[in-house]
Amino acid sequence: MNPVDTSVVIAIPAYNCAPQIGRVLDEVTDEVAARVTEIWVIDNRSTDDTLERAVEYRRSGRLPGLRVFCNRQNNSLGGTHKVAFEHARAAGHTHVVVLHGDNQARSDEVGLLLDHAEAHPATQTVLGSRFSRRSRLHGYDAKRVWGNRVLGAVYSAVALRRLEDLGSGLNLFALHDLDPATYLRFANGLTFNYELILDLVRRGVRFAFVPITWREEDQVSNARNWNVFRTALRNLALWRTGRPGPGADPAADYEWDEVR
Numbered sequence: 282m283n284p285v286d287t288s289v290v291i292a293i294p295a296y297n298c299a300p301q302i303g304r305v306l307d308e309v310t311d312e313v314a315a316r317v318t319e320i321w322v323i324d325n326r327s328t329d330d331t332l333e334r335a336v337e338y339r340r341s342g343r344l345p346g347l348r349v350f351c352n353r354q355n356n357s358l359g360g361t362h363k364v365a366f367e368h369a370r371a372a373g374h375t376h377v378v379v380l381h382g383d384n385q386a387r388s389d390e391v392g393l394l395l396d397h398a399e400a401h402p403a404t405q406t407v408l409g410s411r412f413s414r415r416s417r418l419h420g421y422d423a424k425r426v427w428g429n430r431v432l433g434a435v436y437s438a439v440a441l442r443r444l445e446d447l448g449s450g451l452n453l454f455a456l457h458d459l460d461p462a463t464y465l466r467f468a469n470g471l472t473f474n475y476e477l478i479l480d481l482v483r484r485g486v487r488f489a490f491v492p493i494t495w496r497e498e499d500q501v502s503n504a505r506n507w508n509v510f511r512t513a514l515r516n517l518a519l520w521r522t523g524r525p526g527p528g529a530d531p532a533a534d535y536e537w538d539e540v541r
């Protein structure tokens with residue numbers, strides 16, 4: 282990553298995280314803000330006042346690059362990745378950092394991923410890892426740690442490469458490493474990142490993991506563990522045997538509206 286010819290957007294998918302969204306934005310340090318072109322909160326039709334909190338924050342003027350959008354429909358977490366990638370590409374940005382809106386990751390650690398990409402020009406996709414030796418877990422539920430580790434081990438064995446974390450809430454993607462012809466076909470739910478990482482492996486994309494901090498404090502997880510676990514294993518079997526995954530709803534709408 283050469284800061285001169287890159288343009289990074291931080292995309293924050295947000296669903297029912299009114300108590301946390303202000304903290305996520307507060308933790309974007311001036312140093313991180315200076316390294317990115319824009320910061321997008323993408324509200325996924327929350328039923329609480331996530332959207333209002335984000336708009337209030339923008340009005341405070343603390344982050345000049347902050348813009349707030351609302352999806353036309355709830356696209357789940359995976360669909361919101363598609364929204365972010367498609368709009369970032371259309372606007373000429375080169376990289377997207379996806380940072381979950383529920384404050385489990387630390388927003389200032391966006392800088393760790395950017396540092397890695399700057400230091401390793403051949404590796405522009407850098408994934409946050411909650412399960413590396415130097416990762417820092419605070420209060421994260423033991424069952425989730427176990428489930429994630431088991432899935433990571435099974436995926437690594439099948440993919441023939443060590444996959445430290447299949448889907449943390451802090452990842453840097455270079456758009457030139459992603460192929461819309463593949464990712465637009467992935468299911469829109471919480472297993473999107475698993476399909477995406479397998480796609481990176483299949484296409485021989487270079488990517489790296491960087492240890493991050495991961496917290497569980499007042500977050501309400503929407504992930505239904507057992508369903509995610511089963512779907513993840515099914516997707517892996519499909520990938521290994523070269524069959525298509527479950528696919529996205531063909532009627533999904535990836536348009537959004539900016540909220541001013």
Ligand SMILES: Nc1nc2c(ncn2[C@@H]2O[C@H](COP(=O)(O)OP(=O)(O)OP(=O)(O)O)[C@@H](O)[C@H]2O)c(=O)[nH]1
Nearest residue numbers: 294295296298325357358381382383425502503504
């Ligand atoms: N579940 C869900 N999350 C969404 C949606 N749109 C955006 N998100 C955001 O995506 C993240 C999903 O997080 P969780 O449900 O906590 O799942 P997770 O973080 O992958 O899993 P845990 O770390 O185990 O909690 C949250 O930051 C949400 O704000 C959506 O439609 N459904």
Ligand SMILES: [Mg+2]
Nearest residue numbers: 383385500502
């Ligand atoms: Mg979460």
